[in-house]
Amino acid sequence: MRLKLEARREPSRLMLYVTPALAVLLTVVAGIVIFTLMGYDGLGAIYQIFLTPLVDPYRWQDLFVKAAPLIIIALGLAIGFRANVWNIGAEGQYIVGALAGTGVALATWGMEGYWILPAIVLAGILGGLAWAAIPAFLKTRFNVNEILTSLMLTYVAIQLLFYLMRGPWRDPEGFGFPQTRLFTEWQTLPIVVPGTLIHLGVPMAVLIAVVVWVILSRTITGFQVRIVGLAPQAARHAGFSARSTIWLALLTSGGLAGLAGIFEAVGPFQQMTPQFPQNYGFTAIIVAFLGRLHPLGIVLAGMVLAISYVGGENAQTAIGLPYAATGMFQAMMLFFLLAVDVLVRYRLRLVVPAGARATHERPASGQPAGAKAPEPESASA
Amino acid sequence: MAKQGQPPRLALEGITKRFPGVLANDDVSFSVAPGEIHALLGENGAGKSTLVKIIYGVQHADEGRIFWDGEEVEVANPKVARRLGIGMVFQHFSLFEAMTVLENIALGIDEKYSWRELQQRVTEILKTYHLPLDPRREVHTLSVGERQRIEIVRALLQKPKLLIMDEPTSVLTPQEVERLFETLRQLASEGCSILYISHKLHEIKALCETATILRGGRVVATCDPREESARSMAEMMIGGSLRDVSRKRTADFGPDRLKVIRLSAPREGPFGVPLKEISLNVRAGEIVGIAGVAGNGQNELLAALAGEMDGAEHGAIFLNGKACIAANVGERRRDGMCSVPEERNGHGSVPGISLSDNTVLTARYRMGLTGQGFIRYSAAEDYARNVIDTFGVKATGPKATAGSLSGGNLQKFIMGREILQKPDILVVSQPTWGVDAGAAAAIHQALVDLAAAGSAILVISQDLDELLALCDRLAVINGGRLSEMMEVEGISIERVGLLMGGMHGEDDASAALDQEEHSHAA
């Protein structure tokens, strides 16, 4: 017997919601097996990664702080991915956004006024936007693949960060350490829940999710993004320009990545350092897919990934599980999601091998050897 | 020509094949004698293609038996079929555009020849069956007729005992059809059986000795087509009486609604055809046809007229006298022009979204389906329901996805979506391609009614019979150029056929073939 995939006539709505949970569950199971095989306490590792952040109220604030940038970036990416625009350089836009904001912060250092923080944040958005505009221009003008250009620009952004930290922006009173001065209180994000680390970026992430949700589900712009991604030719027929969609997708995702970047700089970091890149731009790709490219799903997925980050740190201190394991674990989540995704479009069916079929009462004559080779398209069980 | 006492070349017994939700073949049995030209007749969706795919081993029957020269066989895959002596020419050619004719032939056969040997054998076959074709050319430079010849050569190289032709003439010019029939008759006289799949009745009457008629996956009749009328076979095919499209011909047309002057446009995609200075006009109340073999600029013409080229087209287009060459898709729709592209799935509609959402695609400009940047979902749903009801679309409702509809129903929905917008000008490409006879008649009637109400209609179609029945005037598109307009009344089919063939490509290929023969002889 083997398993056969059978196309559904319509994608299953139920599976759309069930599969992300299933993917997380499978990741947990696989994680236990793999970490055990690697000589760690598998069950303990999973407990540390997935449960300790939840049972310890003191770590909840960390979850929100970690989740906010992931959610903000993933919301932008989701718009692009829906339109088949593959901005995978969000990490670079995140860095450049933070750098642009930092530039304003350093220029206004020592000044006072309520206008300073908004100016910094605006610069952050514009920085990310500008960095994403390069692949957008190259794609729309010369049809250059945005996957490769946006990614290459991430490496450029990292070098730019290193240069600014080592050179022009180094703190003059910082004993030669390659990092900027600390931002002033006029330049940092306010804390919204007193006594915690939860800064303004956290409620902003939720607010942005709601706005993106309304845009995607109710407006003609959201419809355009969806149609361009589903059927480019039909989009053209409907009068939706592919070019403007590419610009829209890249500028939105770049701007949001820049926003996440500057929030992180003027929030948790309060300065700019070479350690600033945290791979959020890449992890947000996982968040976007795990959230099914749906804004509210992304909020949930952002929390799940934040749990794995915080839990990964816990596991590191508690049972010595290397921090690198977290990255692998997150990638596995995406693997499993992509794997179980098949259930949305297909149903699994057990098939009795061809030889056991009842229709052949007598052996077929003249049948060449090897004629019963399995069909290439079926998944072996 | 079937010889007495010999077992049939091919016999099917109780073939049944199920797909999710569809019974494609239901207990199908029939046989083909050696040297017989046997028609398999049926509407789109009757199960013909599934059946031949089973015979050729591309798909497998759930139940039933296949006998070859009297012995039961299991055709596991096309390789096995070819080893038995079954050759197949697909409806949608299994060709590789970016490769040469010879490479394509090498890929289609199982025997391993050296290139020199293969070239020799191919040249021989081309000569024996009088098929003009240059083996060194890349496929994307070839006409449709030439492409079909590649498939035929592929099949003939294996010395088949049964040749299956799946809808072979749907894309050929009348002259190419005649040439194909000669080749097939020559093959049959040499003892090769031919299974000829088609829904074109006059062709079957001209070519075949026996016809098996399928409807809804079942065999409903077997007959001798030479003794039947086209009408009687058509009624067996659709299982009811034919509905005729009623049209009052008049010569009394209004002013020009659509006027096109020297319209040129670049090719769409690497294998497209650029448009060269196309001029035409369509008056109020008139139906004008554009005939032509696929891939001669039809897609470009529709895209250029509808405004889908993002400004790459130039020349002049007037809608109701208003210049609109610079207008985009939405502006042209607002100015009164609607269009229906050839490809239903992914161009005319998006399969994965609901019918209601599909109305938003093209009807939002004229039917008020959006406001302040927001989609008015309830208005869209009402409009979709209106289309479904008015055009008798079989669907579970406005929430059904477009992909869940059959080809004919989806086409009715798309046509209805445009027609209910009461466009002044409607441009449609292949309005009844792959649609069953009932839906085709309904679509034709809707077009005629729209014209009667004063709209101008431009129909682009490969189906010459359709254009002759529907249009007042027609022109032929070939290589991106448009022929002169001809009144349909008293038109010369032969002349249309020659225009469709363009003569140009044929000459090239024949010359190349001659050259090939010379170099071979030398």
Place this chain on the structure above:
Amino acid sequence: MTTAILISILMTVVGAATPILLAALGELVVEKSGVLNLGLEGMMLIGAVTAFAVTYSTGSAPLGLVAAMVASAAASMIFAFLTLTLTANQVATGLALTIFGIGLSSLIGQGFVGLTVPALAHVFPAALAEDPIWRVLFGYSPLVYISLVMTALVAWFLTRSRAGLILRAIGESDEAAHSIGYPVIGVRYLAVAFGGAMAGLGGSYYSLVLTPMWADRLTAGRGWIALALVVFASWRPLRLLGGAYLFGAVMTLELHAKAAGVSVVAPEFLAMLPYLATIVVLTAISIAPAGGRLAAPACLGKPFRATG
């Protein structure tokens, strides 16, 4: 003196070019079959860490190379199963493979950070390999010669062999190839496995030859450059060879400028060069009339599912 410098520069160029050539050759075959595997960077890292770990543990570099090929090919099979059997999105799956490879390699590499292994032995006798002049021909790591032989083999395979013809046909039109009776999915599995093994070889060049030690993410985005190279080469193996050496030259520029202490330009800007060059080159090839676009396999990146 100048000859010596020239030879040293030339050898650095070859050294920088070889790993991306190896990985890009594999990816070229994968893409010719119609599959886009963006997991190159991840597979190279897995290859790099496996080669290092096995060589360090067993003391045998050849064993390390074989292990790297097997490990990367195994990783590529995850991609193949998801995209070919389960028809998952190839872009997303490729990205996942890269993220996975980064995590896995750094997890395995934990215990090896900072350790070194003996570099791969020369193929040719020391008299030739270490001759100040002749080393420009004979003084390379075996992987360099392997990459050249593989370039020739891949070129021959694609243009001259029947199997190569079938592979190209499948990349050109999977539907047509299936209807004639070719095992589309099976061929693509093989191609992806080959691509994985080659990426493993390319990755091991970093950990066994270039810097015979392990450091996190030591491929530094070279896998992505290899991907770009395939586009730049218009899917032709010989142009790939030229492209790889061109990139080798750009990267060498960075190294030599750093070594020479060029102070006009900050080292960070030199480090940007390969990435900026990639963008420039990709743009140039897209502008060129009849450029890369026609050469791309028609089915590249599209999922295929046989009916019936």
